[in-house]
Amino acid sequence: MAGRRALKAVLIDLSGTLHIEDTAVPGAQEALSRLRKASVAIKFVTNTTKESKRNLLERLQRLNFDVQEKEIFTSLTAARSLLEQRQHRPLLLVEDSALEDFTGIDTSDPNAVVIGLAPDHFNYQTMNKAFRMILDGAPLIAIHKARYYKRKDGLALGPGPFVTGLEYATDCKATVVGKPEKTFFTQALSDLGCSACEAVMIGDDARDDVGGAQNAGMFGILVKTGKYREGDEHKISPPPHLTCDSFPDAVEHILKNLL
Amino acid sequence: MAAAGWPVCAQSLKGVILDMCGVLYDSGDGDGVAIPGSIEAVQRLKRSDLQLRFCTNETQASRDRFVAKLQRLGFDISVKEVFSPAPAAVSVLKERGLRPHLLVYDGLLPEFEGLDQKNPNCVVIGDAAEKFSYENLNDAFRVLIGLDKPLLFSLGQGRYYKETDGLKLDVGVYMKALEYACDVKAQVIGKPSPTFFQSVLNDMGIQPHEALMIGDDLVNDVGGAQSCGMMGVQVRTGKYRASDERHSSVRADGTEDNLSRAVDLLLHHRGQ
Structure with missing residues (x-):
């Protein structure tokens, strides 16, 4: 029954779904080309706090994926559109590599705090500065709230702990803009002219990709590549619309059943 | 309107506990500055029939040095009247045979001398101020995440405090950060932990309902004292x-402009 709705858009996660580090998932390029021949809009959506769209695009093109920059929507893009929408002038606590996605945004006399993963900025002075701004009413915007991530020398703190600390200090709740937030998915669709029930999301993260998308009213397809672990499909309720081996299988399912 | 309420109940009091930073003085460069009227207010309390203790979550200096600073500012105060989290933490660590990884201000390190800190099996976090760098927090995080059961002690859980150049983040913020990162709940040593307040009451030999706490921190001073059965007054x-x-x-039992005003009301209602 779900399959009877006319599908208009497909959202695709990047890392873990199309590629793992610098290797493409086998058959993913061809599957993407097949999908492009169908009449659906495509967007590539990812949570990143340090890679600009241009960085992401260059990697995808290196791996021979047929992608255009305007089709990429990241948590940084989401942060940017929120800033534009509300006409905030942000204090940007993001790594330098992410700054180019905020080109043109007025950052003078800031009245909002944006936090990504930014070890260089997570020092006492900058945290105090951010804290005082929030206490004086500046909104706190988090690119996402990951607890930690893996770096070459071991585990390292993500932005989440610092966001949580500032929330505690100021008794406020951060606006999180990345996956799995509902607004992330609706914003990704906003220029495609379709509603959530006409879209499907493909990703390897049960909670952030599939759970988030389904919570926003979309279909979610979980692929068993990247960070997928046995049994992940049971960790969300309702379960994924479909769980399949990899991106090419997901495309196959869409072409056969959802169009 | 607020003035009428609490001092009436204050007649049955036997002891007063004062918070220090923000009540006696504002911290900042050097020793900071005494809050006008506070030096005299402490003197008047000492001359009264009330017992007096000081209770601080100060963890940037050892208790000896901290008390010396207050004396330089003009306060009549001695080490044995002051309760602070680090000595309390040291007794917990010794009791449980724990080896701490310390994320505390350098000035506090002397309190922990003599404790085995090799191959740590817990983390103790205090107000480390500039030492709250990403790398230092990350080191503490890695110790915690590497333990079978992460064990985190926090010397207080304050959100922020005031220095002469503005508000500064306190230890609670970084405690919350580590709690979130490792999915653990920290054990708080210091205010508002009931154990900590109780140790002060024991020292005075009085019951909670016979004691009044005066502080500038609504949640940790006032709320913490109230949940132990004491009265709590906040100063502005x-x-x-x-x-x-x-x-x-x-909700504080009373809110007064400063310590001097609170002590005026208190002593007036006791006919002193």
């Missing part, structure tokens, strides 16, 4: 913010 100095008087869960 230090980190006080007008919004405290509309707080959703903590």
